[in-house]
Amino acid sequence: MGIVSKVHPVRSHSNAAQGGINAALNPDDTWESHAFDTVKGSDYLGDQDAIEVMAREAPEEILHMEHLGVTFHRNEEGKLGTRAFGGASAARTYYVADITGQAIMHVLYEQLMKYSEQITRYEEWFSSSLAIDENGECCGVVTRNVADGSMELFQAKSVILATGGSGQIWKPTTNALICTGDGIAMAYRVGAKLMDMEMIQYHPTTLAGKGFLITEGARGEGALLLNKNGERFMEKYAPNKMELASRDVVSRAEQTEINEGRGFPDGTVALDITVVPKKRIHEALREIVLVGRDFAGVDITREPIHIKPGNHYTMGGVKTDVEGRTDIPGLYAAGEVACVSVHGGNRLGANSLLDTLIFGKHSGRDAAARALRTDWSKPSGKVLEDEQAMVDDINGREKGSGRRVSEIKLELGQTMDAKVAVFRDEAGITEALETVRRLKEEAKTAYIDDHGQVFNQDLMGAIELGYMLDCAECSCIGALERKESRGAQYRTDYPERNDEEWLKHINLEKTEDGPEISYSEVTITQWQPEARTY
């Protein structure tokens, strides 16, 4: 068994998850309530069979993490304690101060050390494409050792993609620089279907310009959203849940305030955390005290901080079933790269870490079972040679052969943030799509400066740009296709949800002429679609 990561595993993006992880673990909470909140949060686009699995298995998973050593917050009795999160009908978010993701990931890395005899780690190895055998099954992955540039085909009976999201396509974003949609594009390129690619979450509280996140935990602890007139505007949009409505709802409310001139001149509204007791801030929101201080020059315990909606999460991804299986036998996907779909049109806060753990586990089990029962097979083509040729081509491009890779990335990010964001319409998305397709052409000749083998980040950046452009194209096509407003997809030209025609997933498959559209059913078990109010 091997685990490959393009950065050292503890540098992975999951460590950015501050707020926590959901589970109906309290005796007075139920997994059905958690599941229903998730269904409603997803604007009924989530597949209810998968959501049920996630909500039902959540408590056991939290306990498992606790037993492995995660230092979850305790209540006074020494038991696990919770905090409130958006879109949830009970306080069911478990947390470690505001370093929940980091704490869980570091504990998992500890376990990786513990089992280092059984699992080989390839730390700082960059995977660039999947190998398919003559039966169309996945049989390995081509990977480059970042430290010396050597390339290898890792043959495997099962491959699990756990490569995270694609937030870097948008600028600014809360996502790390490594979130470039690699796995989504790699799977797409070998014929796996992508699903819900139009569903891109904008988080309500990010710092303008830099895109840093202020955790939802802040609102969970009681922080208020105010416009420039000091009005608590959520009263108008979500009179019951107020600041703790679903993220799509809060982001739209903020953007409406800003667009209608009730925001601050820097295009923001204010988040007032000063109403939270100081001791509680230092105990539970320490990380954002630091973010405020280091990145905005604001002492959040003393004054409100300016925020706006910012790109945050890729709900869509590689289409999988509940066991993490994609359309390609032997290829699995779990976490943000995948679309099971538990998040549908809008992910609830603190459901994503849970998604990674639950479906990571399912994928792992199924992948292991498959590996036990199948024989080794060989890639049908010469993947390694082809990949080496691709790398040599990029490495051989000299200055002046085209545009700079960094320039193209910037144009892509700004275009997507302007046209495929909180509010969308046909004209805007079409424009974005045209830009993306032009950039795809330009990327073919884009040049890099580094022509070496050792730690050639320039080269990896060029390969990542290719992934980003594939994902961006799919997000545009999905957004254009879905002619309704649901969850994170708000079409000003189709402002209503339309269950009659659009209670279905949009699937995209690669062809010579770009993504081909098909549809799949939304699985409904016990919750029929209803109007969504908070």
Add this chain to the structure above:
Amino acid sequence: MADYTIKVRRYQPESGDPAYWEEFNVELDPSLSVLDGLLQAKDRDDGSLAVRCSCRAAICGSCGMKINGKSGLGCQTQIGEAQEAADKKASAVGGESEGNVIVIEPMGNQPVIKDLVTDMESTHWTKFRRVTPWLLPHGEPPEREYIVEPESMVDITQSMACIQCGACVSSCLSMEADPLFIGPAALAKAYRFVGDPRDAETLERLTDLAKDPHGIYDCTHCFSCVDACPKGVAPMDQIMRLRRKAGEHGIEDPNSGHAHEMAFVNIIEKKGTLDESLLLQESFAPGVLGKLMPSKRAIKEMIGSLPTAIRGIKTGKMRSLPKLIPGVHHKLPGGAQDDVKAIYKRAEESNIEFNLYIKGEEGDQEAAVEERLEPAAAPGAEEASNG
């Protein structure tokens, strides 16, 4: 927007050339980070400039580097502040107060792979693995969660907050002298398990770290790691806590560090002020029994300390030579000694750990201490915290 010049120590391993300096001119808002500056140089001027980075938010631990000689994170250091530091440094050595460059180097105590990228595997991560970095609970886990004191989780969350950036390793003076020293980050990680009530191997872990000549007693208490750490982990404090725990578990300490610390605490409790002559004696031969029947080692250590003691007397730091018989001592005037004792009692009762993760801003810490110590005299709090 402002213009900055950043001077980067570069090393391109495939060129065959030795390391060299290169200056880049960048233009960005002073509130943006040094990493933003480097990324701008990389994007605009030279894509071969290697620097690990990902989160840009001081959470992934990728971008450890030295900025104007100080170890830290590139993404957490504002470029405007880095410029001010460069100016200050220059004027301190009598240079210009303007037009100075921001100097950026790879982290120290680690081999350089390329430019700002160091080989953390052979240093940092190897040391990390040295401390058995996983939980070793006793028997099968309970059906539900382990029930533990809430404070214990808060306590170890301070070392859990470590992002493994290596800045402390880069700045560690002991490691410069002894590359085998387990070092600040790995030892902070060790405390994460030693302090964890769910871990069943506390004694084994402590013994292991105390017996290793490159273990907890190899730290020289220089504060560099505390200064460098971007996440408030204060590795040195964690090391001191490991030492204290080792002492509490009766694990022999080659430097008598814990015994020294306890002696310090006991003397102040009894006498109100510090008599350094007593300190030596209490450290090596504590209590009445120690005085009547000093161990061989205690005698040896005390004889070995004589030169220091004599220097102490000359400089007035000590009032007399270390004694092996009970002596007469000054007491504090009036009821002051009782007040000191009261402070100790209260501190013990409320079991205040002064370096808890939640300490927050400095002002708050004092306020919190006052809150918990009320109505006892708060001024003593500072002393108690040094114990």
